Amino acid sequence: MTRTLFSLTAALVGSSSAFTQSPSFSNASFCNAPMTRTMQKNTLLPAGTDLTRRSFSSLSESSSSRSSSPRHSMLFAKEMSTYDIDTDENAEQSLADNPITNGANGQPSSPQTVNGDAGNVANRYSSVLESMDLNIPSLKELPSQRQISSNDVFCNRELRLDNIRAIGFDMDYTLAQYQQPNFDKLAFDGAKEKLVNSLGYPKEVLDFEYDHTYWVRGLIIDTARGNFLKIDRHKYVRMAYHGFSPISSNMRKQIYSKTFNKQPSFTEKGYVNMDTLFQHVDAHLFALLVEMKDFGEHEFLDERTYEEIYRQVRECVDLCHRDGVIKDEVARDPEKYLVLDDGLLPMLRQYRENGIKVFLLTNSYWEYTSTAMNYLYHEKKVDEETQKKNEWTELFDLVVVGACKPAYLKDPYLNLFRVEPEDGSLKNTDGLFEIEALGEGGAEKFLEMGKCFQGGNWNHLQAMLETTAGEEIIYVGDHLYADVLRSKRALGWRSCFIMPELPEEMRIFNSQVDLRKSIMQLRSLRDELGAYADTMRLEMTKASFSESRAMEKKIEQIEEDDGKIKEKLSEAHRQYHSAFHPRWGQMFVAGYQDSRFGYFVKNYACLYTSKATNLGLASAARAFRTSGELLPHDNMLSRPSTEFVDAEVE
Template sequence: MNSSAAINGNPSMSVPFHLQKQISIINKREPEKRIFVNRTVRLEKIQLFGFDMDYTLAEYKSPIMEAETFKFCIDYLIRIGYPTEIAEFEYDPMFSIRGLWFDIKFGNLLKVDGFGNILRASHGRRFLTWKEVEDCYPNKFVQLSERQIYVLNTLFNLPDAYLITRLVDFFDKFEQTPDRTGVRYGDVTMSYNAIYQDIRAAMDHVHGGISVGQLKKKILTRIGDFVEKDERIGVLLAQLRVTGRKTFLLTNSDYEYTKGIMTFLLGPEWRSFFDMIIVDACKPLWFGEGTVFREVDTETGALKIGVPTNPLKKTGAVYSGGSCEAFRRLLNVRGKEVLYIGDHIFGDVLRSKKTKGWHTFLVVPELSRELAVWTGKRELFERLQQLESELAELYRNLDANTRDKPTEAVTGTVFKAIQEVTQSMEQQYGVFGSLFRSGTRTSFFASQVERYADLYAGSCFNLVHYPVFYFFRAPMALMPHESTVDHGAAIPDKGSRQNMDAAGGSACAAGVWSQQIMSTAPNDSIEEEEEDGSDSASASAAATTATPASGGSSSLSSPTAGGSGAAGVSSNLSASSSITTTAAAAAAAATNSASNDAGDGASSEEHNNNNTNNNNGVVRQEMRSRSGTAGQSDVIVPKQAFVEGRQMQ
């Protein structure tokens, strides 16, 4: 049992025997086909699969879609009085990313972390120095406020973001107002807030229904130029329905536009793929008070009078508006039995998770680019980890009695190198860098994904690569004192053990009593999905039979719900990243909390800023695994890889 295998052909980095099988299984599924897991989801318990349409089932071609939107918005602005010179603007797909904040007071575009600490800031297309950032935002921190901050959450917002920067650049050629909230343009004052409001009006007009919005009219006349036709859409929906699952479509688009897009994707019988179709949903309002619930006449597109009482009386019935609560009552379904899939972190994912307890699947088309850089620029991540280690080493042996701090010459050199590597990493993604991070610090968007998306992937069609009984197993969440302290470290128990010894027999008796109680208590509470006795018992039995006979640690095995072997469980480690690469980046991420600026964080119910558990990041801190076999080499396994062994992708 002392066998070990080299990682990626590197004999110096060996893997204990009990991890070899799990690692080989992890590498079987290609990264672009993966679904990544934040929280446990058992597909066999999902009875209702819901889909958004735009950027989910209908994958728009980028940057063609964004460039066309950008052009229509400029035309609208010129019609309402903006200078004709702006017609020369061209859309730049490399500039904008989702999750940026636009400060409508000062006209700045901000990339922030999950607490509101500013990672990067630009005014127009010019990036601000840290001195300029502190002039506007003391402590390099900004509070998320509806009155001052607009969050660019969706893929539809990418043209917004770039148009904002171009207009700020254009008007900043004129004299700025003393309070720096706008410019004097001729005889009038143009505030950045007014520019923002005009852009929002332009976007609302462009994205209006086909009776109003020019963009949708153009798309319907040339659908193939704007929408990808992925053959997997029919396969996925058919797979779900043949196994008895119900499906529904929930979109903010109007019926005529939805009909045109879905007919292109699925043919004239597109409604037969869904048990219910809801158009004009007005998300996120649909998850709250909602709107009037009416049936749609599929022949004319007109609304029928009255409220539907039996919406599932026929497959493919189409409804307009309504609310989530009305939907739940009519279908008599629990939140835990619903998996909703969409691309909008706020309108689709946050609201359905936060207010209704639905399981959520976030579609992140940008993930293909993120994975390409993650796997292709390994040397940058390793260099960053090395520099972080050098910085930590400068302070490692210092204590409260130390009076001589490391010299500025030494620390300054390391800090400068870290900044240079971080800048190089950012440039690989685009002007504003990665969607999920800036160097070792995770972004606001990443924190929202971690908190509200149970699952996420580059495409919803990745579901076709998993059986309908699949067990998406979430990684074990570790606190810093757990993820950074070696299990082999000898740390005496100075508290409870001494107290028990001092108390004598009564404490010992109490300890025995506690163990007896704990041994008879059900342990299925650790699984979010195990809510009834029969399921808990079957899951417990599955966990027992799944333990490898090789004598490996049971913490590295996993129940195989609904299947055997590796068929029923998922993992969370990029298949194309080696353990050494992931460990290097994971160690770098461990410095995240230390590098965060001061501040209590920002919060807003409407903009859903998250102030808890955001420092874990996309790459988590490492944990050490020992084989427990004499003569076997230790291997540093990142937290994700450790859990991957249990999940068996």
């Protein structure tokens, strides 16, 4: 059964849940539209999927007036960056100041908007089972609705756990989740003191306050210019801020788009990807210093480039992780900084009981790793004697600290050292040569001498695990580049990406799903009107004068209606994105396409979930399957309002 333009328009005009007031369109341009959208070989792709980049225009070229004080972030908590795409869609992708709610208390108006048919499960599958002549007795055992939560493990590439011989975990933000903003403030405050006391930065830096809510993962820091960027999968800069100030559309395009030279890939020196939650500290401190340099009167900062300032921020934050500033405080009060998860120990033991080797691979050094893991293992702060026993190591077949990822995954010449668990002292090893010299069962004998190590490289790890192919290993981590992208691209390891932000992203998506559906319907309507108008333009060249005048009036009406739709789309899209984040919008999306962050998650993370222990909710025999993906032509053909009209090929 096909849907007409009339019914689509009526549904949208009659809907008041998605907008503050219903859109009002003239019916004139719809009266002569085809009843179904026909698909031919020369049919254009939807406006949002053009392969050519047309001119871009800004929703707003001006930015708000601002204070010259370096401590002004609260004044700009609601400032928006321009967020434009093609000229005829420029307002659709701009963010808004105020998030919206949909239905009572911000909840979706009905579960059907997310889960489809909420009736009996047999009814949902009856047609396909009948057409395939399938009798599935176990169907009646299924619940009427499949329940989805952020505790689920989501799949981008099919994976069977019973094909995995070893599973590895990062520690920070993977096995060890942190209390925010308490943990970040340790690094932020420590870095401030180092900048002032060791490097001579102005004393006003000590007054800086940390706000972790300002940032999201997936942004890019342009350290040479002091800019923060959100880009899409095509490396087009969708949003840009200088410090905390939005950059106008024209300026953004002049910097990152309008050039005959090579377009930036954002992997060059000077660009830093915010792939981990640790980098929120770097970003906020750097943005505050950019503001101080621009609007303060400090000769010290005037003499330094943005790039030099960022480098010193990075060095000071990194030093806080290495010199004991953070470790000592976490050891003193672990309850304040670490999150206990009662699923951690059962998950790790479950894998070992099923014959899967379990390893810890972390960039943290032994002293901090021991502190954090002892707390997670005993679920309380332990005394010095208990700390030295390191009973938590019984959860792992192999422990590697100080790994220096991503170098660990690509440099075959890094040396392996054995760690003495009681005091953290190091001993040299001959690595692969020593394992080979031990003869048959060399890896097992090597680990019997001690299973805790520092450094080394993937060759040592795979030899000790006795794996023969990268696909036999799955690595679980929170760092998109160092844990996921590099291990998969270089070694062929399977990967599971940890996203603590996922529960909030899913909650908001669920609350905004009706609005999103309306937005996508309006975009589809614009596309159909545009294609119909374009057909008339072509026919006008062959029509009589009177016919041509009639067509011209129809086109004028379509263009008028298109403007009304565009205005509503602009409002709706701002509301939708601001619900996720008042400045950066939905994390996985830039405009109507994947953000670069979303693109990398989709292409390099075999699995992703909100926390590592969610893996323990699946048995060792679980098979994860992907959801289908469609290209634009298949997507359009799948719509009930389209009809394929190509002639049959003989």
